[in-house]
Amino acid sequence: xxxxxxxxxxxxxxxxxCKRRGFIFQSSEIYGGLASTYDYGHYGVLLKSNVKAEWWRxxxxxxxxxxxxxxxxxxxxxxWEASGLEGFTDPLxxxxxxxxxxxxxxxxxxxxxKGEAQAEARSAEGELHCPECGGDLSEPRNFNLMFETxxxxxxxxxxxxxxxxxTAQGIFVNFKNVxxxxxxxxxxxxxxxxxxxxxxxxxGNFIFRTREFEQxxxxxxxxPAEAGRWHEHWMEERMRWxxxxxxxxxHLRLRAHGPDELSHYSSAxxxxxxxxxxxxxxxxxxANRGDFDLTQHAQYSREKLEYVDSASGDRYVPHVIEPSxxxxxxxxxxxxxxYDEEEVEGxxxxxxxxxxxxxxxxxxxxxxxxxDGQPELxxxxxxxxxxxxxxxxxxxxxxxxxxxxxxxxGTPWGVTVDHQTVEDGTVTLxxxxxxxxxxxxxxxxxxxxxxxxxxxxxxxxxx
Ligand code: GAP
Numbered sequence: 001x002x003x004x005x006x007x008x009x010x011x012x013x014x015x016x017x018c019k020r021r022g023f024i025f026q027s028s029e030i031y032g033g034l035a036s037t038y039d040y041g042h043y044g045v046l047l048k049s050n051v052k053a054e055w056w057r058x059x060x061x062x063x064x065x066x067x068x069x070x071x072x073x074x075x076x077x078x079x080w081e082a083s084g085l086e087g088f089t090d091p092l093x094x095x096x097x098x099x100x101x102x103x104x105x106x107x108x109x110x111x112x113x114k115g116e117a118q119a120e121a122r123s124a125e126g127e128l129h130c131p132e133c134g135g136d137l138s139e140p141r142n143f144n145l146m147f148e149t150x151x152x153x154x155x156x157x158x159x160x161x162x163x164x165x166x167t168a169q170g171i172f173v174n175f176k177n178v179x180x181x182x183x184x185x186x187x188x189x190x191x192x193x194x195x196x197x198x199x200x201x202x203x204g205n206f207i208f209r210t211r212e213f214e215q216x217x218x219x220x221x222x223x224p225a226e227a228g229r230w231h232e233h234w235m236e237e238r239m240r241w242x243x244x245x246x247x248x249x250x251h252l253r254l255r256a257h258g259p260d261e262l263s264h265y266s267s268a269x270x271x272x273x274x275x276x277x278x279x280x281x282x283x284x285x286x287a288n289r290g291d292f293d294l295t296q297h298a299q300y301s302r303e304k305l306e307y308v309d310s311a312s313g314d315r316y317v318p319h320v321i322e323p324s325x326x327x328x329x330x331x332x333x334x335x336x337x338x339y340d341e342e343e344v345e346g347x348x349x350x351x352x353x354x355x356x357x358x359x360x361x362x363x364x365x366x367x368x369x370x371x372d373g374q375p376e377l378x379x380x381x382x383x384x385x386x387x388x389x390x391x392x393x394x395x396x397x398x399x400x401x402x403x404x405x406x407x408x409x410g411t412p413w414g415v416t417v418d419h420q421t422v423e424d425g426t427v428t429l430x431x432x433x434x435x436x437x438x439x440x441x442x443x444x445x446x447x448x449x450x451x452x453x454x455x456x457x458x459x460x461x462x463x
Contacts, residue, residue, distance in 0.1 A: 008341040011277045014332070015206055017339070017350065021409050023047065024207065036203035036210050038328075043409050046360035046390065048214075048331045052193050054357060055216045055325070058241050059191050066189040066218060067182045071170025073195060074151065074161050082300035083169050083293065084264050089142035092201050093128070097135015104202050105140045110261070116279070145198045147211075163197035168322065170194075171219040172293045175305050186307055186318045187230060189220035193327065205278055207328040214327035221307075221318035224291070230321045231288045235270055238284055238323050242272065242330075246355035246459045247337045251275040252283075265292040274333045283333055284325040291317040334358055338410060340461070344435065347400075352410030353433055353460060356453055359410045362389040363449055366402050368418040370395050378417040381427070381442055385415075388446055389453065407432060413452070415445055433460040 018024040023044035027037035040048060060066050080086040091105040108128050128137055147163040150156075164170065171190045178190050193216045203209045222230045235254060243249050257269040269287040273280040294317050298305040308315045338352045356362060365382040367374035375395055382393040392411070394402050399416065406414055414430040420439075421427050427445060428437045440448060 009277060009336055009339040011206055013350075014277075014335055014339060017352075017408060018044065018206075018335075021405075023335075023409075036200070037212060038207055038210065043360040044331075047335070047354070047358060047410075048327055050358045050360070051331050051334065052214075052216060052327055054245060055193070055241070055327075055330075056191070058237075059189075059218055065184070065187060066191050066220070067178060067184065069171055069174055069178065069190050069192045070194065071167070071174060071192060073164050073197075075164060075169060075173070077161060078300050079169050079173060079297075080146070080162055082296040083172075084296065085146065085165060085169070089144050090201055091140035092143040093137040093140050095130035095133060095135045096138055097130055097133050099130060099133040099135065101130060101132050102201055103130070103137070105137075106261075107202065108137075113258075143199075143201055145200065147197045147199055165198045166196050166324070167192045167194045167215045167217045168219060168293075168324065171217065172297050172305075173301075175221070175294060175297075176303060179307065185309075187220065187222040187226060189218045191216075191218045193217075205276070205281075207332050208276065208278075208281065210328065213329070216325045216327050216330070218323050219289075219293075220321040220323070222321060224316060224319045227288055227290070227319040227321060231268060231270075231286065234321050234323045235272075235286050238272060238286060238325070242274075242283070242333070245334065245358060246353070246457070247274070247333060248459060248461055251337060253280060255280075263287070265289045274337075276333065276336060283329055284323060287322045287324070289320040289322050291319050293320060294318065337459075349404055349407055351407040351432060354410035354412075355457055355459075356412040357457075359412050360390065361392050361406070361409060361411045362453060363413045363415060364392045364394055364402070364406045364411050365415050365417070366393075366399060367395050368399060368416055372419065373422050374417050374419070377421055377442070378415075381415065381417065381445060385446055385449070388450060403430070413449060417442075 021043060022041035025039045025041055026033040027039045028034045060068055093103050093105045095101045105128065108131065129135065130137060146165050148160055149163065150159040151161045152159050171192055174190070193214065195212060196215050197212050200209055200211050203211055220230060220234065239252060239254065242252055251274060253273050255271050255273050257271070262269060266287040267290050269285055271282045272284040272286070274283040294305040306315050306317045334354060335352065338354045340351045340353055342349060342351065363385055365378050365385065367378040379393060382391055385391040403414060412432045416428045416430065421442065425442050426439050427442050428439055429445065429448065430437050
């Protein structure tokens, strides 16, 4: 019998689990850590790469109209002039009262608009005050978010380059190359995954907002008249992706930006928001960028960035729909949604009910005792299974402790080799979520797991 412990998840518990099980560590920890910067350990690397692999599968492998790109992080400085990002700034305000904390003015206004209690209580008659101590705030100051560095041995204005603050611009500047060599015509898209850097004023909430992060972006080029329809299409597709990978639908919502929230390039943007422990917050943005980017880059580079229909001779600048997701933020959302605590036979267990396709390890092979031929049989099975899927062999400690460890890293299946295996060649297969144990022949395990991995999976939290 298992009894769920309701609403158990907090950010503190996720951070502690990540450290305890080697998913994510504070960066440069031995030197006291570098603020809001994180390193991924073994299970974190496997989990985040599964998130990215599922994204590639959904947006490229299972479609005919999107191709892949991997552009450089360092780009020609003109890129940033054309993109409008050279002045990529956030409005910074500082508390003039007791606590001296810095805030993003737009975030404070957003919190007041959403009626968030703390911010509301601190702001009287439209004037913002510090949500921490209620002090007055300074006038907003524009704070440049782009990290700069220098290329080559001489550090002068001419050698200045920037670390990209989004992967999108690498796609726009390659539009012509891809159009020529991919044999695509609008509507078609270019997908890219890679690191971006922003000198955020208020990073925080673990890997939710950091200064170095990974994005998964698509720029989808369409005939202008079809932009509205494709915007709708991508909102549906991206919502579906998260729920198919196990996020509970009532923990997701789409929120359209108000006119004063829209970025300089966008005529319409909707955010997919997830119910993180700190409340509904942006997980992914889906913007209609119109022809802004191609027009700007055409003007600054003097290259024609348009589509010419060879049959009709029609030419136009495609409009762009941009689904832009965060790989780290997505990983955090999948972990938060999967986190569960329950009581099983009087003992508490923490379990990550990750979708099997996202789980870092798919199966653990465990000999019940470390003797009587069991370890040898278990190792043979493990050698066989790991050729097909990520597997672990674990012979250390009590079986209960080993199961608990696998539950915490989200391993969906455990195979136990026991005295009966030695006698009749059968093993038990334990299911992480239902705790059901089935007995099957050792030679059938691989096929059974491959079948389960390919089968539809529904979060057990949906009931
Ligand atoms: N090209 C459009 C663009 O970059 P954005 O809303 O600024 O749009 C898209 O970023 C996504 O990238 C966000 O929804 C989020 O998932 C992720 N992201 C943005 N800034 C981030 C940060 N500082 N830390 C972690 N993820 C971030």
